[in-house]
Amino acid sequence: MTDSTTHLLFVDDEPALRSVTAERLAERGFEVAQADSGEQALELLEQFAFDVVVADLRMPGIDGMRVIEAARERYPGIVGIVITGYGTVKDAVDAIKRGAADFIAKPFQFDELMHVLRKALEQRRLTQENAYLRSQLEERYRFGGILGRSRPMQSLFQLLETVAASNSTVLIQGETGTGKEVVARAIHLNGPRRAQRFVALNCAAIPETLLEAELFGHVRGAFTGAVGSRQGRFEQAHKGTLFLDEVGTMSTGLQMKLLRALQEREFERVGDNQTIKVDVRVIGATNSDLAGMVRAGTFREDLYYRLNVISFELPPLRDRREDIPILVQHFLEKFATSGAVAAETDGRRQVSQLAMRQLMAYAWPGNVRQLENAIERAVALSVGRTLIDVTDLPHEMQSTQEQSAAPVTELPEQGLDLVGYLATIERDFITRSLDRTGGNRNKAAELLGLKRTTLVEKLKRMGSY
Ligand SMILES: Nc1ncnc2c1ncn2[C@@H]1O[C@H](COP(=O)(O)OP(=O)(O)OP(=O)(O)O)[C@@H](O)[C@H]1O
Numbered sequence: 354m355t356d357s358t359t360h361l362l363f364v365d366d367e368p369a370l371r372s373v374t375a376e377r378l379a380e381r382g383f384e385v386a387q388a389d390s391g392e393q394a395l396e397l398l399e400q401f402a403f404d405v406v407v408a409d410l411r412m413p414g415i416d417g418m419r420v421i422e423a424a425r426e427r428y429p430g431i432v433g434i435v436i437t438g439y440g441t442v443k444d445a446v447d448a449i450k451r452g453a454a455d456f457i458a459k460p461f462q463f464d465e466l467m468h469v470l471r472k473a474l475e476q477r478r479l480t481q482e483n484a485y486l487r488s489q490l491e492e493r494y495r496f497g498g499i500l501g502r503s504r505p506m507q508s509l510f511q512l513l514e515t516v517a518a519s520n521s522t523v524l525i526q527g528e529t530g531t532g533k534e535v536v537a538r539a540i541h542l543n544g545p546r547r548a549q550r551f552v553a554l555n556c557a558a559i560p561e562t563l564l565e566a567e568l569f570g571h572v573r574g575a576f577t578g579a580v581g582s583r584q585g586r587f588e589q590a591h592k593g594t595l596f597l598d599e600v601g602t603m604s605t606g607l608q609m610k611l612l613r614a615l616q617e618r619e620f621e622r623v624g625d626n627q628t629i630k631v632d633v634r635v636i637g638a639t640n641s642d643l644a645g646m647v648r649a650g651t652f653r654e655d656l657y658y659r660l661n662v663i664s665f666e667l668p669p670l671r672d673r674r675e676d677i678p679i680l681v682q683h684f685l686e687k688f689a690t691s692g693a694v695a696a697e698t699d700g701r702r703q704v705s706q707l708a709m710r711q712l713m714a715y716a717w718p719g720n721v722r723q724l725e726n727a728i729e730r731a732v733a734l735s736v737g738r739t740l741i742d743v744t745d746l747p748h749e750m751q752s753t754q755e756q757s758a759a760p761v762t763e764l765p766e767q768g769l770d771l772v773g774y775l776a777t778i779e780r781d782f783i784t785r786s787l788d789r790t791g792g793n794r795n796k797a798a799e800l801l802g803l804k805r806t807t808l809v810e811k812l813k814r815m816g817s818y
């Protein structure tokens with residue numbers, strides 16, 4: 354199937370019901386074929402890949418259930434809906450066990466049928482998208498543990514390949530939660546030192562008085578409490594990589610010692626005068642503005658240049674929203690399998706269209722870490738359900754819609770990413786039109802004055818959200 358019209362096969366041996374329903378479905382934009390028996394249905398299914406089969410359960414000859422089974426065998430993604438007689442709950446349950454997506458009991462209102470169809474089609478769309486996102490996770494949209502399909506992340510991956518192969522000192526800047534540590538690990542794991550240690554030290558987490566000993570080690574009696582001698586992180590990382598997180602928090606005295614260690618690859622343990630030489634690659638990270646600190650005189654300029662041999666800034670998540678769907682997919686999988694009580698629904702969990710829209714619109718001050726936490730929470734709240742909805746999201750993410758759609762009329766002081774801005778507006782109107790038409794792409798295209806093929810193209814580019 355290459356076009357986006359929903360092709361539906363309606364199978365019922367009651368001519369009046371069949372033609373009336375078919376006509377009304379056509380009015381709603383479905384492309385409808387009719388069959389008056391199971392036999393005829395199977396013939397039509399041989400010739401054409403329908404998206405949906407709605408079949409009466411009770412028919413002389415081949416019954417509805419067998420039609421749906423045959424259809425699903427041939428087209429595994431097809432949506433099968435059975436029409437049961439009034440009060441035959443057991444049949445309905447049985448049909449669902451045998452692969453029908455849903456059922457509707459006779460006599461039914463047309464709107465009930467529409468409701469069942471919409472629900473089943475939405476579910477199918479999500480499942481297909483899931484498979485699509487999963488396939489993206491596998492290849493080009495990752496570098497080690499870092500995921501990203503946005504342009505800035507794609508160019509970062511290219512840069513990282515070169516950086517990883519070299520031995521240069523690297524400085525990674527970026528807001529909290531943008532992935533500085535995952536990037537540092539990826540550099541180590543993709544470079545020649547991968548078989549050696551990756552040693553991480555968060556300079557902000559250690560009291561200044563102990564930081565020097567932590568970095569360079571100490572000998573017995575070097576300070577109160579130093580009962581034995583101990584290796585520092587530089588020594589531990591010999592031949593490997595040392596990751597200095599929050600490197601901007603060091604005192605100027607210690608900055609000088611670090612500078613020497615970087616320049617000469619040598620240092621002394623605290624309380625000792627024997628010089629130790631090491632071969633260590635250093636990767637620094639910070640979420641403070643080091644250049645600004647240099648200007649303010651709180652960070653040594655010479656150390657800054659030493660660290661800054663290769664440097665890059667990880668963009669905040671709000672500037673690369675295209676990465677959100679694959680990150681969501683990644684975290685869904687991560688938390689689905691990590692729960693203590695893994696429910697049966699876990700592996701199939703998906704995010705509803707509306708919830709995804711909120712996630713795409715939110716500003717993410719805590720970046721990827723905040724997104725990770727939000728998904729972990731949503732997975733926990735939706736135990737036993739396959740669909741994560743807006744109400745499973747943290748409160749502050751439940752009502753961001755307006756903010757994304759609010760039209761800007763003044764050119765902001767700092768300028769504007771026109772292409773990105775227009776894309777946001779476009780995405781917003783497209784989602785709204787699909788919502789209003791219950792997902793009918795023909796009608797949605799009409800509402801927007803677009804050709805259906807143009808709309809479909811745009812949806813593809815949006816990654817379907
Ligand atoms: N691009 C990414 N792909 C997959 N996971 C990511 C990505 N970026 C960040 N993460 C995940 O988000 C979380 C936060 O990332 P990380 O600890 O690297 O951030 P950070 O920039 O070091 O933050 P902080 O400044 O607060 O220390 C981690 O669990 C990490 O695995």
Ligand SMILES: [Mg+2]
Binds near residue numbers: 534
């Ligand atoms: Mg960090």
